[in-house]
Amino acid sequence: MHAAARPTMADVALAAGVGTGTVSRVLNGGLNVRESTRRRVLEVIERLGYRPSHLAAALSRGTPRTVAILVPHLTRPSTVARLAGALGVLDEQGYDTIVCNADTPEQRDHHLSALTARHRADGVIIVSVRLAKDRIAAFRRGSIPIVSVDAVAPGVPQTVIDDVAGGRLATAHLLSLGHRRIGFVGDLVGRGTDQDLGFISSRSRLQGYRRELAVAGIDFDPGLVRVGPHDAAVAAGLAGQLMRLPDPPTAIFAASDTQAMGVLSAAEQSGFPVPGGLSVVGFDDIESTALLNLSTVHQPLEQSGAEGARRLCALLLGARIRPLRQLLPLRLVQRGSSARPSLARPGGSRSHLLPAGAGRRALDRGRSSPRAWRRAADVLFCVPSFPAPGACRAEGVV
Amino acid sequence: MHAAARPTMADVALAAGVGTGTVSRVLNGGLNVRESTRRRVLEVIERLGYRPSHLAAALSRGTPRTVAILVPHLTRPSTVARLAGALGVLDEQGYDTIVCNADTPEQRDHHLSALTARHRADGVIIVSVRLAKDRIAAFRRGSIPIVSVDAVAPGVPQTVIDDVAGGRLATAHLLSLGHRRIGFVGDLVGRGTDQDLGFISSRSRLQGYRRELAVAGIDFDPGLVRVGPHDAAVAAGLAGQLMRLPDPPTAIFAASDTQAMGVLSAAEQSGFPVPGGLSVVGFDDIESTALLNLSTVHQPLEQSGAEGARRLCALLLGARIRPLRQLLPLRLVQRGSSARPSLARPGGSRSHLLPAGAGRRALDRGRSSPRAWRRAADVLFCVPSFPAPGACRAEGVV
DNA sequence: ATCCAGGTTGGAATCGCTTCCAACAGGGTG
DNA sequence: CACCCTGTTGGAAGCGATTCCAACCTGGAT
Numbered sequence: 001m002h003a004a005a006r007p008t009m010a011d012v013a014l015a016a017g018v019g020t021g022t023v024s025r026v027l028n029g030g031l032n033v034r035e036s037t038r039r040r041v042l043e044v045i046e047r048l049g050y051r052p053s054h055l056a057a058a059l060s061r062g063t064p065r066t067v068a069i070l071v072p073h074l075t076r077p078s079t080v081a082r083l084a085g086a087l088g089v090l091d092e093q094g095y096d097t098i099v100c101n102a103d104t105p106e107q108r109d110h111h112l113s114a115l116t117a118r119h120r121a122d123g124v125i126i127v128s129v130r131l132a133k134d135r136i137a138a139f140r141r142g143s144i145p146i147v148s149v150d151a152v153a154p155g156v157p158q159t160v161i162d163d164v165a166g167g168r169l170a171t172a173h174l175l176s177l178g179h180r181r182i183g184f185v186g187d188l189v190g191r192g193t194d195q196d197l198g199f200i201s202s203r204s205r206l207q208g209y210r211r212e213l214a215v216a217g218i219d220f221d222p223g224l225v226r227v228g229p230h231d232a233a234v235a236a237g238l239a240g241q242l243m244r245l246p247d248p249p250t251a252i253f254a255a256s257d258t259q260a261m262g263v264l265s266a267a268e269q270s271g272f273p274v275p276g277g278l279s280v281v282g283f284d285d286i287e288s289t290a291l292l293n294l295s296t297v298h299q300p301l302e303q304s305g306a307e308g309a310r311r312l313c314a315l316l317l318g319a320r321i322r323p324l325r326q327l328l329p330l331r332l333v334q335r336g337s338s339a340r341p342s343l344a345r346p347g348g349s350r351s352h353l354l355p356a357g358a359g360r361r362a363l364d365r366g367r368s369s370p371r372a373w374r375r376a377a378d379v380l381f382c383v384p385s386f387p388a389p390g391a392c393r394a395e396g397v398v
Numbered sequence: 399m400h401a402a403a404r405p406t407m408a409d410v411a412l413a414a415g416v417g418t419g420t421v422s423r424v425l426n427g428g429l430n431v432r433e434s435t436r437r438r439v440l441e442v443i444e445r446l447g448y449r450p451s452h453l454a455a456a457l458s459r460g461t462p463r464t465v466a467i468l469v470p471h472l473t474r475p476s477t478v479a480r481l482a483g484a485l486g487v488l489d490e491q492g493y494d495t496i497v498c499n500a501d502t503p504e505q506r507d508h509h510l511s512a513l514t515a516r517h518r519a520d521g522v523i524i525v526s527v528r529l530a531k532d533r534i535a536a537f538r539r540g541s542i543p544i545v546s547v548d549a550v551a552p553g554v555p556q557t558v559i560d561d562v563a564g565g566r567l568a569t570a571h572l573l574s575l576g577h578r579r580i581g582f583v584g585d586l587v588g589r590g591t592d593q594d595l596g597f598i599s600s601r602s603r604l605q606g607y608r609r610e611l612a613v614a615g616i617d618f619d620p621g622l623v624r625v626g627p628h629d630a631a632v633a634a635g636l637a638g639q640l641m642r643l644p645d646p647p648t649a650i651f652a653a654s655d656t657q658a659m660g661v662l663s664a665a666e667q668s669g670f671p672v673p674g675g676l677s678v679v680g681f682d683d684i685e686s687t688a689l690l691n692l693s694t695v696h697q698p699l700e701q702s703g704a705e706g707a708r709r710l711c712a713l714l715l716g717a718r719i720r721p722l723r724q725l726l727p728l729r730l731v732q733r734g735s736s737a738r739p740s741l742a743r744p745g746g747s748r749s750h751l752l753p754a755g756a757g758r759r760a761l762d763r764g765r766s767s768p769r770a771w772r773r774a775a776d777v778l779f780c781v782p783s784f785p786a787p788g789a790c791r792a793e794g795v796v
Numbered sequence: 797a798t799c800c801a802g803g804t805t806g807g808a809a810t811c812g813c814t815t816c817c818a819a820c821a822g823g824g825t826g
Numbered sequence: 827c828a829c830c831c832t833g834t835t836g837g838a839a840g841c842g843a844t845t846c847c848a849a850c851c852t853g854g855a856t
Contacts, residue, residue, distance in 0.1 A: 019836035049539040054518035056812035059453045099497045101485045120452035141447040417806035454842035
């Protein structure tokens with residue numbers, strides 16, 4: 001009577017004096033099973049501590065109902081938000097979710113290889129990772145459905161934002177406040193997908209910054225741009241460099257909130273009061289920004305994960321996803337870290353300050369040409385509240 | 399030549415003119431297969447885009463190599479750190495990890511039921527969730543190996559910290575600086591495991607706070623204790639209440655860094671400079687605390703997840719885990735948010751300030767009786783650097 | 797030429813479940 | 827009483843791999 005191994009369905013059937021088919025029926029819905037039989041089987045199951053093997057069931061049924069999600073730098077707040085959004089949807093849809101974290105290109109490659117080499121998941125969500133062409137091809141060859149979130153990928157359903165427009169949004173905001181010397185602190189961007197994890201959002205945001213400066217008729221000053229590894233402390237150091245400049249910027253646009261936090265910390269340390277001595281604008285609107293009273297460009301992080309998951313589910317159901325590129329809306333959230341440049345600054349010259357009207361004009365100009373928002377030909381799900389470029393929503397201080 | 403369905407091993411064998419056994423051999427190691435055959439099979443695999451079914455392989459082999467991890471409130475920084483630690487180890491050991499996020503008791507129960515009802519994972523890591531007795535029994539009946547991280551559970555291998563000692567550590571630090579009126583901001587603790595997710599660390603830390611006050615001979619003042627839902631904004635509100643007291647505290651101990659951030663924000667808003675007007679100590683030492691210059695009680699978050707995973711792996715290999723309770727070390731990290739109380743405070747009386755020596759004495763007293771650190775009879779893995787209670791490590795401002 | 801060791805190979809049995817089909821028990825109905 | 831319909835049941839045939847065993851080559855030793 002001593003069975004070391006896990007009891008199987010056959011054991012249960014035997015012990016209950018029924019066939020395996022009946023046990024299966026009891027387990028799944030219990031349709032067309034006499035109540036007395038049902039109880040007897042359940043009683044035996046309970047007594048034996050029988051647990052059906054998910055594996056065997058899935059194999060037999062042919063539907064694993066498992067998806068994998070590949071995320072880089074799991075611990076970053078923006079990544080977690082996306083992951084949480086995806087998990088919420090996948091849970092609801094009854095999928096098990098395998099999470100693959102990649103902090104290095106090696107880990108990323110390892111996971112990608114594993115994912116394409118064997119059929120372990122019905123589908124895969126790729127977050128913030130730029131896929132090389134041959135990687136995409138590998139998924140296609142294995143006919144593994146994939147969707148991408150926060151990264152473009154040719155031919156793959158993708159849920160993204162317009163980083164260039166975001167950069168313009170932040171810059172336009174600062175310009176509208178009257179700033180003319182605006183610094184940029186961002187990521188060091190690797191040579192490609194092999195060098196680092198291939199994040200390019202920082203570069204795109206810088207591009208938007210430059211474009212918006214150009215629109216406002218301000219010359220681009222490379223000396224005001226600092227980049228380094230994505231890390232708050234590093235960003236603090238870079239911001240410190242900017243503030244030590246003979247003619248320091250009156251505002252800094254950071255490519256992410258994490259980096260903006262570093263900038264805030266550096267400002268405090270360098271004696272630049274925020275926003276009096278320095279305005280700061282971040283990007284992402286992660287949870288802690290509200291507390292820090294940081295002005296930032298809001299992007300729907302959690303929603304991006306959820307949308308990616310939804311699209312993958314649709315894909316798994318055989319739907320055709322059109323259009324491929326789903327663009328999520330951005331909006332500027334103005335909090336306490338950005339204001340009009342003060343006239344009294346530690347040692348700074350004042351020559352670059354604009355009258356308030358000038359910046360406002362620049363903003364208006366931006367608003368009147370929403371090209372940046374339409375660049376992606378195939379915009380789907382235009383969320384009702386899709387804001388006009390340059391639109392600002394003030395948020396009360398928490 | 400048009401096969402809609404995924405090709406199977408049989409298809410490959412047929413196309414390559416070999417048996418399924420040979421294909422399998424090529425796939426796994428390729429021992430004892432002639433090189434020419436190997437190439438032929440690989441070529442067919444490539445041509446057909448064949449990907450072996452993980453499911454079938456796992457079933458056949460009998461080893462799914464999948465574990466599940468249940469985490470509450472995935473987006474909290476402390477949770478993510480634990481998850482990342484666990485994922486690192488599990489990846490390395492070749493396990494797939496299914497992540498179950500629970501933001502509500504319903505989700506928790508749903509996941510727990512699913513986990514015990516079917517055999518979908520070889521083992522389960524439970525993070526920060528207090529398991530009811532019958533839940534533990536369910537796992538035991540199904541003979542599903544589990545380990546617990548950051549939560550005690552009778553009879554289950556657990557990786558925890560001594561929250562009471564942590565509370566003492568923080569309080570002793572503030573006492574040693576000369577504070578006598580010390581506020582506490584923590585979580586609202588639900589009635590049990592059904593009410594909320596059953597976090598009780600805040601309560602234990604409060605207990606440590608009270609105990610250390612008692613040791614220092616200071617009467618406990620319930621008016622200095624505020625609790626609410628775990629949220630920075632809420633904590634800010636609670637801290638605001640404390641600061642508006644006729645005789646406000648000179649220091650606040652927050653039960654978590656998230657809450658401490660709220661306290662910092664409230665202090666700034668209420669015009670209490672930190673640390674001049676208010677000292678603040680948090681708990682956890684999450685990543686952003688260094689940047690905020692927040693003094694805090696450091697607990698090895700990532701390591702806790704890693705240790706839990708390691709122990710689960712050992713369990714899966716049939717090892718017997720002894721002792722059950724693994725206690726991780728705590729240490730106080732002093733940064734810029736805590737200092738001796740200043741004599742000039744906004745409207746506060748000074749009667750409660752101690753000469754510096756008194757607090758120091760309290761600390762020394764704490765150090766001389768390290769009972770709190772030994773309470774758990776079965777301390778394993780006494781990490782070499784296990785610090786004496788009250789030990790402080792100063793950390794440079796980033 | 798015979799024999800044998802050892803490297804290759806094919807294919808059946810197996811893993812634990814789902815599912816389908818045939819069989820059977822009742823109970824109306826004509 | 828024959829007949830059919832519905833509700834219930836047992837059991838065989840997959841699902842797609844792994845694994846084991848027997849069979850089949852080699853070539854070198856006898």
